[in-house]
Structures are given as structure tokens and as C-alpha cells.
Amino acid sequence: MNLWRDIKGTFQPFWVTLRYLFKRPVTISYPEQKRTPPPRYRARMILTRDPEGEERCVACHLCSAACPVDCISMQAAEREDGRRQAAWFRINFARCIYCGLCAEACPTMAIQMSPEYELGNRDPLKLVWEKEDLLVDHGGKDPNYHFYRHSGIGVAAPRGGNDDELPPVNIKTNLP
Amino acid sequence: MNDLLLTGLLILIKLGMVLAVLLSMAAYLVLAERKILGRMQRRYGPNRVGFGGMLQPLADLIKLLTKEDFIPAQADKWLFMLAPGLAAVTALLAFAVVPFAPPLEIFGRQLPMVVCDLNVGILYFFGLSSLAVYGVALGGWASNSKYALLGALRAMGQMLSYELAMGLSIVPVILMARSFSLTEIVQAQASLPFALCNPVAFGIFFISALAESKRTPFDLPEAENELVAGYHTEYSGMRFGLFFVGEYLNLVVLGAIITSLFLGGWHGPLLPPIVWFLGKVLAVAFVFIWIRGTLPRLRYDQLMAFGWKILVPLALVNLLVTGGVLLWLGGAS
Ligand code: SF4
Ligand code: SF4
Numbered sequence: 028m029n030l031w032r033d034i035k036g037t038f039q040p041f042w043v044t045l046r047y048l049f050k051r052p053v054t055i056s057y058p059e060q061k062r063t064p065p066p067r068y069r070a071r072m073i074l075t076r077d078p079e080g081e082e083r084c085v086a087c088h089l090c091s092a093a094c095p096v097d098c099i100s101m102q103a104a105e106r107e108d109g110r111r112q113a114a115w116f117r118i119n120f121a122r123c124i125y126c127g128l129c130a131e132a133c134p135t136m137a138i139q140m141s142p143e144y145e146l147g148n149r150d151p152l153k154l155v156w157e158k159e160d161l162l163v164d165h166g167g168k169d170p171n172y173h174f175y176r177h178s179g180i181g182v183a184a185p186r187g188g189n190d191d192e193l194p195p196v197n198i199k200t201n202l203p
Numbered sequence: 204m205n206d207l208l209l210t211g212l213l214i215l216i217k218l219g220m221v222l223a224v225l226l227s228m229a230a231y232l233v234l235a236e237r238k239i240l241g242r243m244q245r246r247y248g249p250n251r252v253g254f255g256g257m258l259q260p261l262a263d264l265i266k267l268l269t270k271e272d273f274i275p276a277q278a279d280k281w282l283f284m285l286a287p288g289l290a291a292v293t294a295l296l297a298f299a300v301v302p303f304a305p306p307l308e309i310f311g312r313q314l315p316m317v318v319c320d321l322n323v324g325i326l327y328f329f330g331l332s333s334l335a336v337y338g339v340a341l342g343g344w345a346s347n348s349k350y351a352l353l354g355a356l357r358a359m360g361q362m363l364s365y366e367l368a369m370g371l372s373i374v375p376v377i378l379m380a381r382s383f384s385l386t387e388i389v390q391a392q393a394s395l396p397f398a399l400c401n402p403v404a405f406g407i408f409f410i411s412a413l414a415e416s417k418r419t420p421f422d423l424p425e426a427e428n429e430l431v432a433g434y435h436t437e438y439s440g441m442r443f444g445l446f447f448v449g450e451y452l453n454l455v456v457l458g459a460i461i462t463s464l465f466l467g468g469w470h471g472p473l474l475p476p477i478v479w480f481l482g483k484v485l486a487v488a489f490v491f492i493w494i495r496g497t498l499p500r501l502r503y504d505q506l507m508a509f510g511w512k513i514l515v516p517l518a519l520v521n522l523l524v525t526g527g528v529l530l531w532l533g534g535a536s
Contacts, residue, residue, distance in 0.1 A: 048242050
């Protein structure tokens with residue numbers, strides 16, 4: 028009985044491979060056919076803007092601290108109206124492993140992963156992207172989120188001017 | 204004098220054509236193998252260079268020729284450089300005795316369509332296939348690397364033990380054809396190919412041919428997951444290319460030998476003989492590729508047990524039975 032099983036096991040595969048020879052390959056011929064990655068696909072990062080069109084990034088360095096391969100660097104600066112911004116912001120995509128930890132760490136939702144995956148390049152230096160290359164003019168996955176409406180009190184809106192904020196308390200009235 | 208010149212010229216033309224056809228067949232077999240294997244695994248295989256990948260062998264050749272020819276520091280330099288040539292040349296030479304068409308009538312003279320019609324053609328083929336072991340063994344030894352050495356050892360053990368079964372499976376054919384010459388063996392199969400008269404011998408020869416050419420399921424000498432690349436681990440550039448081409452030349456030659464010994468050579472109805480011959484060789488090559496796409500690799504002890512405990516005894520019994528039947532038939536007539 029075992030012998031019969033062995034013989035069957037030797038010859039049955041031939042029929043399988045022969046059938047597969049005439050099936051259509053499942054290959055996607057890449058440069059001609061491109062698949063559309065799902066919207067949450069983790070490819071290159073973008074720097075988004077808030078609903079008012081201002082840069083979301085506040086140069087807090089959290090993304091660069093979270094990055095396991097240390098490929099984000101920036102210089103923090105402050106604008107005249109008090110908003111913090113990055114003077115320059117640089118991602119080295121030649122080192123990035125597209126893990127998405129930076130996007131998770133970001134408190135302002137500034138840095139987000141985008142599904143754009145065609146970054147291949149023969150010159151590694153062309154893979155170092157500056158802030159101008161990374162900035163987009165939309166809000167990415169959550170277009171309504173506005174960091175300065177919840178935090179950074181008194182910078183973008185006057186004190187007490189936000190929806191979920193009470194007017195400042197006059198500490199003198201609390202005295203006994 | 205003029206006559207001699209013409210004969211010489213004809214022989215040269217024949218040689219050139221055989222060489223060209225053989226080498227380009229080997230090159231395109233590589234492509235065919237990659238494409239067929241690809242399709243069996245639902246991929247396309249190489250399809251970028253040229254028309255649907257048709258120029259891939261050329262691109263591979265250019266790549267191999269422009270790669271660095273690296274010789275390891277501790278290698279036995281001369282043997283290391285010699286071995287790949289040995290592997291390719293023995294395969295090429297073995298084709299010399301294979302008749303690929305009936306004799307051609309040209310300028311009022313008979314031109315046999317075989318490079319050299321030796322009357323001991325089979326023995327010559329055997330001698331060369333034993334010499335081919337040297338290419339592998341020396342290559343593995345001279346590299347001075349453990350993987351190459353292990354691969355070469357395996358190849359030697361495997362090729363020597365399967366050569367025995369191979370030789371024993373040919374004896375019935377010789378008995379039936381009453382000749383050592385491949386041309387006469389082909390002639391003897393005009394009505395019925397030997398694969399049908401003696402399927403057991405055919406099966407044994409086919410399996411041993413698989414083992415001789417070191418192809419799956421007997422590709423232990425170059426088992427990638429244990430030995431990196433086996434006996435040619437240390438080779439690079441065109442020296443590796445020679446091993447590679449030698450392997451595929453061997454495939455063509457073994458296909459041609461199987462065709463001549465068992466499948467009736469160039470005999471066949473309707474179509475011209477050369478087409479039959481090429482078709483049969485390609486069909487054998489396809490089966491080889493098909494087997495590679497289907498069967499996994501054996502273990503080494505399984506390989507040896509199969510060779511010594513099944514194939515050799517079976518071949519001996521088959522030899523006895525064939526001899527007995529032939530004697531009985533001969534006595535009856
Ligand atoms: S995706 Fe990962 S590796 Fe790339 S920048 Fe963000 S944290 Fe660093
Ligand atoms: S992108 Fe986000 S985490 Fe990184 S510095 Fe800007 S605000 Fe901070």
C-alpha cells in the first residue's frame with residue numbers, strides 16, 4: 028500500500044505542473060501594469076497642512092526621536108507670531124524603512140505616510156528630501172484636525188478663543 | 204586532390220553547423236528552462252531582453268564575459284582553470300557519435316549525417332561521460348573550498364554509481380541491435396523504437412541520465428541550500444559559464460543519446476528525419492525540465508539506495524531476461 032502511495036505521489040505532481048504550465052501567470056508586469064496601493068499603504072512620508080493652510084509641523088523632534096534608523100533631522104525655529112516651525116526638515120529615504128513610527132509619534136498629524144512608492148533612484152543623494160519636497164497642500168488623512176485649536180494656547184487663537192477652551196480665570200477672584 | 208579538398212570542405216561545413224546548432228540549442232535550452240519553469244510556477248520567466256526575452260542568452264553571455272575572472276588565493280591554479288573546459292568539452296565531444304539524419308547525397312558522394320561513425324560509438328560515449336566526472340571532481344578539488352569539495356565528492360559518488368546502472372541498461376539495446384555503433388542501433392529501430400520493446404531499460408537509462416546530468420531530483424552535487432552552489436561555488440565569470448553551458452550541452456547530448464538508443468533516432472513518418480530528430484531531442488529536454496519543475500531533491504542516502512538497491516539489480520534482471528528472450532527467439536527462427 029505504501030508503495031502505491033509513493034508511486035502516486037511521484038506521478039501526480041507531474042499532472043499538477045502540466046496544468047499550471049497552461050494557466051495565466053499571476054505576475055503583475057511592473058512598469059507597464061501598476062497596482063494601486065490601498066490608501067493606508069506605508070510608503071513615503073508627506074508633511075501636511077492644517078485647515079488654514081499653515082504647516083502643521085511644530086518641530087517637536089518627536090518623529091526624529093521615534094525613528095529607529097535616525098533618518099529624520101530638522102532645525103526648530105519660531106515664527107514672529109509665535110508659531111513653532113522647522114527651519115529645515117530633512118528625511119533620508121535611502122535609510123528610511125517605512126515603519127511608520129514617525130507618523131505614529133507625531134502629535135500634530137503633520138507627518139503622514141502616503142501610498143506613493145516609486146522612489147527608486149540611482150543616486151542616493153537624490154533620496155534626501157527637503158521640507159519643500161515633503162510639504163503638500165492638503166490635510167492628508169484627517170483634513171479637519173487642527174493642532175492649534177486644542178493646544179498651543181494663545182498662539183494661533185487668542186486665549187479662550189477655542190471651542191473647547193474656557194476663558195482664562197482671573198486668579199484674583201479665587202482668593203478667599 | 205580536388206576531390207580531397209571537397210570532402211574536407213564538406214566535413215568542415217558539417218562540423219561548423221553541428222557546433223553552431225549544438226551551442227545555440229544549449230543556450231536556448233537555458234532560456235526555455237527558465238521560461239517553462241516560470242510558467243509552471245505561474246510567473247513569466249525572463250521576458251525583457253529582446254522579443255519576449257529571446258535575446259536573454261546573449262545578454263547572459265555578455266554579462267558572464269565581462270565579469271571578473273576570480274581565482275581563490277589557495278586554489279590549485281592550473282586545475283582550477285582547466286576544469287570548466289573539461290566539463291564543456293567532454294559534453295561536446297560526446298555528440299560526435301550521434302547520427303542526426305540518414306546519409307545525405309551531395310555532389311555525387313555519400314555524406315553521413317554524423318560527425319564520426321565509430322563502430323564502438325557507445326563505448327566512446329561512455330568513456331567521455333566518465334571523463335566528465337573529472338571536470339566536476341577537479342573543479343571541486345582545485346577550488347580549495349569545503350562546499351566545492353563536498354559537492355565534487357557527491358558528484359563523483361553519484362555519477363560513478365549511476366554510470367553502472369546506465370551501462371547495464373544499454374547492454375540489452377546492444378543485444379537487440381547487435382552492434383556498438385549508434386548509426387546501426389538507429390537503423391535497427393526503423394520499425395519499432397527500443398523504448399517500446401524494452402521499456403524497463405529505457406526507464407533505467409532515463410533515470411540514470413538524469414543523475415548523470417546532475418539535475419533534479421538528483422542535483423545533490425549543487426544542492427543550493429546545503430552547499431551554496433556545490434562544485435562550482437568558487438567559479439565566476441565565463442569559467443562558471445562554461446560549467447553552466449557544459450551542463451546544458453550535456454542535456455542536449457543525453458537527449459540525443461536517448462533519442463538514438465531508445466526513441467528510434469531520426470526515424471519517423473512524414474516529416475524529414477532531421478525534424479524528427481530535433482523534435483525528439485527537444486521532447487526529451489522538455490521532460491527533463493518538467494521533472495525539474497515537479498520533483499524535489501532526494502536525500503543522499505536515498506539516492507545511493509535507489510541506485511544500488513533498485514536500479515542496478517533491476518538492470519541486471521532486465522539484461523538476463525532480454526538475453527533469454529533473444530536467445531529463445533533466435534533459436535526459434
Ligand atoms: S517611517 Fe520609520 S524609518 Fe522612516 S522616517 Fe518614519 S520612523 Fe523613520
Ligand atoms: S513632524 Fe510631527 S513629530 Fe515631527 S517634528 Fe513635526 S510635529 Fe513633531
